[in-house]
Amino acid sequence: MTSFIRALRFTSPRLPFICTGAVERVISAFRSVSGDEGVSVGLAVREQHGKDESVHRCQPPDVVVFPRSVEEVSALAKICHHHQLPIIPFGTGTGLEGGVGALKGGVCFSLRKMEQVLDLHQEDFDVTVEPGVTRKSLNSYLRDTGLWFPVDPGADASLCGMAATSASGTNAVRYGTMRENVLNLEVVLADGTILHTAGKGRRPRKTSAGYNLTNLFVGSEGTLGIITKTTLRLYGIPESMVSAVCSFPSVQSAVDSTVQILQAGVPIARIEFLDDVMMNACNRFNNLSYAVTPTLFLEFHGELQKHGGAEEITRDNGGSDFAWAEDEETRSRLWKARHDAWYAALALRPGCPIAGHVGDGNFHCLIVLDPNDQDEVQRVHSFTERLARRALSMDGTCTGEHGIGLGKRALLKEEVGPLAIEVMQGLKATLDPKNLMNPGKVL
Amino acid sequence: MTSFIRALRFTSPRLPFICTGAVERVISAFRSVSGDEGVSVGLAVREQHGKDESVHRCQPPDVVVFPRSVEEVSALAKICHHHQLPIIPFGTGTGLEGGVGALKGGVCFSLRKMEQVLDLHQEDFDVTVEPGVTRKSLNSYLRDTGLWFPVDPGADASLCGMAATSASGTNAVRYGTMRENVLNLEVVLADGTILHTAGKGRRPRKTSAGYNLTNLFVGSEGTLGIITKTTLRLYGIPESMVSAVCSFPSVQSAVDSTVQILQAGVPIARIEFLDDVMMNACNRFNNLSYAVTPTLFLEFHGELQKHGGAEEITRDNGGSDFAWAEDEETRSRLWKARHDAWYAALALRPGCPIAGHVGDGNFHCLIVLDPNDQDEVQRVHSFTERLARRALSMDGTCTGEHGIGLGKRALLKEEVGPLAIEVMQGLKATLDPKNLMNPGKVL
Missing domain, CATH: 3.30.70.2190 (Alpha-Beta Plaits)
Known part of the structure; x- marks a missing residue:
């Protein structure tokens, strides 16, 4: 099945997408979940979803689906799981490490139709958002409450995407990064089951209950599951x-x-x-x-x-x-x-x-840089590698706030060492034994 | 081997510990690592290490070892791994959920002899401590630097123990809990290998490099490994x-x-x-x-x-x-x-x-309460269960800052639900397939 779609991908992008046999059945199954308008195999749409804002080249998925609810995400993931199709979650495409490229083809889950702000609790300083809600749209929504969400990576990224990449930005000195501000996540796992990392509907400001699953998924860059809801800590807008x-x-x-x-x-x-x-x-x-x-x-x-x-x-x-x-x-x-x-x-x-x-x-x-000048691209690449290694030689990290994605996998190995990589691979294998979730990223 | 020692445990505590055959060989192996004074089978010492400050009854380990370095911890853990002996890490014994009881007998690793403050970086606001260093002793050490570590659970707990239980306290509103203030951990895993959760020697103030292993071990209550070093974020003492x-x-x-x-x-x-x-x-x-x-x-x-x-x-x-x-x-x-x-x-x-x-x-x-009054103990137990369920019914947590330990395992299931428990069990099985690390706690 995978090879069928991938074959089409490689004969694309100039040929029209031809549905035959097994491919047709999968597309048809997707459509039965999300409707005709919820499934796209058009080249333009696929190319829009194969690239973020980095220099990494576009690697379009075979299909883009636009689920409207967690139930649809779950049903679509089950189809992918059954057919062993890669799943690549997509928020706003504002990432900077090539995290959305479909390296092995597969199905892009574009989550922009899920755009509800849910369960605002003003007195408890928390709110739950779907993956289509961006940082700026949440702060607009909150305008009259006297509350705000301060994590600000610059781009108007989706908040679930910011959770997935462990984003931060200028306000981190005082308010921390996504790691410190996500209270709970709803995640669709590779087999389509729906996990609530801190328990369904829970929003403790502080907890020490069991393993910290929330922060295992924060920064996992779509490789462990699809984040379909994020419960966030809010703050009073400073009086001055x-x-x-x-x-x-x-x-x-x-x-x-x-x-x-x-x-x-x-x-x-x-x-x-x-x-x-x-x-x-x-x-x-x-x-x-x-x-x-x-x-x-x-x-x-x-x-x-x-x-x-x-x-x-x-x-x-x-x-x-x-x-x-x-x-x-x-x-x-x-x-x-x-x-x-x-x-x-x-x-x-x-x-x-x-x-x-x-x-x-x-x-x-x-x-x-000019991305068409291969010599320049190569020189910039050498420079950024030297820069990252300089940070590592000073006990630092190769990536403060953009994640690993595609571009920094070799540096991650240098940073954390072989045993930590082995542990990460073990966790990945536990949660995604078929390696369907955003394959080829992070590890 | 385990049953041998456990048998002795059950014929104890009043009989002297008699070393015969296999038991003798294990004790001898421990002594060859940590010296005669680094291994204790005396009843008084074992009883001191079988109880924390909670109402949970004393469950002494079969042996207490006092390693002096991470290499010793690793060597001792390898012996335990080979003989399938449970390992229970012990800091100051100030926990409140029965986390140190040796439910299945085994070997208590008392870490108080590892008490060095290492690698203070004043300009980078971080320090690394061994497990014998307590909160108050670190702040005494820092006194002349203008820096402090603000997480304050009340008790003068060890900082590695505070990491293990995800401790917090009165300053959490401003400075966060251990989750937000641990930059790196050195952990000896069940098989004796030495993991650095953020890479050896690293101390990034902020990172998005790979899965957040640090916060998987923070709050794991000794069930995933023995924390032998914690790198902490420090703060300037407020000017007023x-x-x-x-x-x-x-x-x-x-x-x-x-x-x-x-x-x-x-x-x-x-x-x-x-x-x-x-x-x-x-x-x-x-x-x-x-x-x-x-x-x-x-x-x-x-x-x-x-x-x-x-x-x-x-x-x-x-x-x-x-x-x-x-x-x-x-x-x-x-x-x-x-x-x-x-x-x-x-x-x-x-x-x-x-x-x-x-x-x-x-x-x-x-x-x-009077712990000898069984009726009163039972009434208090009913009350605390009702209290925790009231918190759960309000979307909260059964444990804000003391962990799960022995006493709150059933409540954890109610709080996070069966799928999250299954995921936690999967992570535990990946890191500790023989279930040697503090068995019977958390899950």
Whole structure:
């Protein structure tokens, strides 16, 4: 069965998808679950679902299904399980490690039709969302409640996708990553059974009941199951937020300031670092006039007054042009450079700017390249490998917040060692003995 | 082999431990690893290691070993694995769910001789500790660094034991539990191999590299392996701490105030609730004169001034006698009632006071009973079962921070359901196929 569909895939993409025999029966079974409009074999749709926002090439699935409920996901997964077809979950496609490519063909589960916000409990600070709900749409939904969900990876990713990739972002210093903010998951396993990692309907703010299945699935990148519901911890919107920006004579002085601010126990929500190349790009992109030097953007949540301590620390480290912003408009203007860093970088070529979530020791190099220039792609690949190995040589990780996906599997082995890989393979084999769930990723 | 030792166990405790044949050979193998003084079969030592601080009866192991290094733990575990002897890790014995009882006999690994604080990285805010290092001893060690480890379950537990039981406590509102603060674990598996959950020597503040093995072992209560090193996240000691206490006319008004303070995004570190019975006990125990009504103790970390917002919220809910404390001496005096609650409760009989970490929705009932009165024990047992089922019926958990151990296995099944139990059993079977690691606990 698999080979049938895969054969078609390899004779595609230019030939129309021809349904014959076994293939037709599988497609027909999918349609009986999700309707005609819930199953697509069209090339354009398949290609849309074979690629994320990374440089990894498009590897389209054979079929894309659009389930409307967990029951449909379960029924579709059972069909895949019976026919041993790979399953690739798809949220918004905003990942950065090639996690959605259909390496072995198979069936992409696009979850965008499941877009309900369920069970908001304002007094308990939790909410449950389906996989089509994105970070921004949840925060819009919450607007009048005084609550928010602060994990912010930049992209308007789906929250279930963020759980699947263990996403984080600028607010992690204060609020943690998805690991710290998922209370429960509903997961459809490879055989179609529906698991609730913390028990059905449960939403304990804190628990020590049995093995932490929730955090086994957070960051599993679709290789252990399809996340169909995520219960999230919410926070009160801080009564006040104060932002600041400061220029530094060197990267070292900016980093030293960061360490000292954290050591002083100043309750900071974000500390973002931008290097001189990034600042130059931001200035040009947004017509701003920040000093073209290493720069820190800081934000304090819930403070009633400015944090003089932080300003003093930066001054002691040679920082200058320290600017505070208290009202929302000034804060937005001040943060605009940081928020648009990604797009500013895209407009910059050549160049390799650096943007760092230095408050949690994590930084990004934004390398703008021509994907059609194979020599350039190769040089960038060598650079990123060297960069990751440098992080590993300093006791760090090759991936702070984007996961392993397709691109970092060799680095994962170096990072955790053969026994940890063996343990991960054992867990994978326990939950997905036929290796149907997003095969070829992570391990 | 196991039955040999177990037979001895059942003819004990009053008979001396007689070594013959196979038993002698095992003991001799242990001694060749850890020396004569590293192996004990004496009844007193075994009984000390068969019980924690809960009401569960003492179930002594057949032998207690005192390894001095991870290599010794590994070598001893290999002997146990070869002879299929149960392994029960032991830290400080301060657990509250009967986790250290040797239900099937076997070998207790008392880890107190491994007591080094290793690899403090002040600028990276992390430290690695061996299993003999307790929470208080780590904070003493850190005293001159300006850093601290804030997770505080009350008892001066070992940090590796706190990782094993997923401990938390009063500071969890701001700093999280062990789940959020363990960066890496060194674990000796059932077959004696040494696993580093995040890779050997790694200490990433944030990572999304592969499956989260660290949090699979956090809270596994010794049933998946023996934790021999824990790498912990540290924090800067807040530049200032401000405490407050406030009395309320009812439990509801205290709870409403808590919810509203959290909704307001006030950056609070602790919110502790004590009911009237508890306050009365505390007054009597410490010769204090607090109002005998439902009471909140609050603490704000890193604030430069008092949080008027919190005071206003409590007043709106009928709170009175709001008292602030800024200097350390006044703060200590104010918190004394809360800190001594456990001992105050022990001095109280009959009575059932309540102390709650209401900031994270978790509370304790402290029930003082006579363990020799079987009727009373039975009534208390019925009450605690009803209490846990009430929590479950409200979408909560049967155990916020003490784990499952021996006492809550049936409740765990109710909480997570049969499929999650099956998944947990599958994970256990993958990591410990012979069921040697702390058998009879959790599952």
